Amino acid sequence: MEENKQKVIVIIGPTAVGKTKLSIEAAKRFNGEIISGDSMQVYRGMDIGTAKIKSNEMDGIPHHLLDIKDPTDAFSVQEFQELVVQKIDDITKRSKTPVIVGGTGLYIQSVLYDYQFSDVSSDDMLREELTALASQYSPEFLHNKLKDVDKESADRIHPNNTRRVIRALEIYHTTGRTMTEYLRENKQQPRYLTALIGLTMEREMLYERINQRVDIMLDEGLLEEVTALFNNRIDDCQSIQAIGYKELYDYLRGNISYERAVDLIKQNSRRYAKRQLTWFRNKMDVRWFDMTNALEFDEKMEEIFHYIAGKLLLKAK
Numbered sequence: 001m002e003e004n005k006q007k008v009i010v011i012i013g014p015t016a017v018g019k020t021k022l023s024i025e026a027a028k029r030f031n032g033e034i035i036s037g038d039s040m041q042v043y044r045g046m047d048i049g050t051a052k053i054k055s056n057e058m059d060g061i062p063h064h065l066l067d068i069k070d071p072t073d074a075f076s077v078q079e080f081q082e083l084v085v086q087k088i089d090d091i092t093k094r095s096k097t098p099v100i101v102g103g104t105g106l107y108i109q110s111v112l113y114d115y116q117f118s119d120v121s122s123d124d125m126l127r128e129e130l131t132a133l134a135s136q137y138s139p140e141f142l143h144n145k146l147k148d149v150d151k152e153s154a155d156r157i158h159p160n161n162t163r164r165v166i167r168a169l170e171i172y173h174t175t176g177r178t179m180t181e182y183l184r185e186n187k188q189q190p191r192y193l194t195a196l197i198g199l200t201m202e203r204e205m206l207y208e209r210i211n212q213r214v215d216i217m218l219d220e221g222l223l224e225e226v227t228a229l230f231n232n233r234i235d236d237c238q239s240i241q242a243i244g245y246k247e248l249y250d251y252l253r254g255n256i257s258y259e260r261a262v263d264l265i266k267q268n269s270r271r272y273a274k275r276q277l278t279w280f281r282n283k284m285d286v287r288w289f290d291m292t293n294a295l296e297f298d299e300k301m302e303e304i305f306h307y308i309a310g311k312l313l314l315k316a317k
Contacts (some may be wrong), residue, residue, distance in 0.1 A: 037102025
């Protein structure tokens with residue numbers, strides 16, 4: 001029954017659209033605690049490039065799933081799902097409201113719809129074979145194999161994210177179904193009573209904000225942050241495939257100029273924002289709010305909070 005489900009506020013949208021500010025205000029208004037829904041903010045020492053909230057910006061609101069992994073650790077959607085479900089239980093038991101905020105669509109979807117990832121067993125021999133192919137030829141070679149059988153997953157997974165490419169191919173070869181089909185068939189009824197808020201913005205303004213954010217990150221020391229990881233030989237792992245890190249790694253390796261790296265960070269960030277919006281619009285039942293006019297932000301927040309209160313039958317502070 002709907003009334004017996006745990007209540008969860010979820011705030012999604014592309015990078016640089018204003019999710020952080022809204023999440024803080026929502027947590028204050030509805031007695032909430034924030035759970036990061038970003039797959040890269042879990043990593044310690046990767047703060048600037050992941051736009052991780054600073055402690056002095058939290059305004060006393062507890063934040064969860066930040067800085068829980070070393071950059072050399074793998075982090076999967078299944079692990080994210082398990083951790084977030086635990087956090088929601090814990091926060092709800094303390095009579096607080098969980099507020100999930102982030103932009104990693106598949107990760108958030110896995111929590112809300114209770115995907116069962118453990119159903120597909122691993123095939124160690126196949127993994128070794130695919131890993132060898134990626135090493136012998138290139139990650140792109142493996143990615144093209146995935147594109148041949150599951151274009152939608154290939155479009156979603158970056159060619160350099162070999163671990164996820166291999167998992168998608170493993171699901172296909174083990175079940176005879178693509179990862180896309182598997183996730184679609186596994187989609188259950190929503191696990192929670194959810195107010196799913198999507199923030200959007202006129203595209204030109206969003207892209208301008210993304211470009212400005214990259215400049216600010218560089219001013220705040222992004223290159224120094226990446227150089228520290230590079231000098232510590234953090235290499236060939238999932239974390240440094242994040243936008244902002246992989247491009248500057250190419251610069252530090254001498255493959256491209258600094259100016260080219262910066263241009264690529266901006267370009268890849270804009271493309272990622274476009275993919276985020278496409279994912280959220282096609283995959284999730286979202287109530288969208290246009291945040292283009294910054295002068296109306298506070299007014300928009302009141303409209304959003306009115307929607308949340310009505311949807312979840314919550315009393316605002």
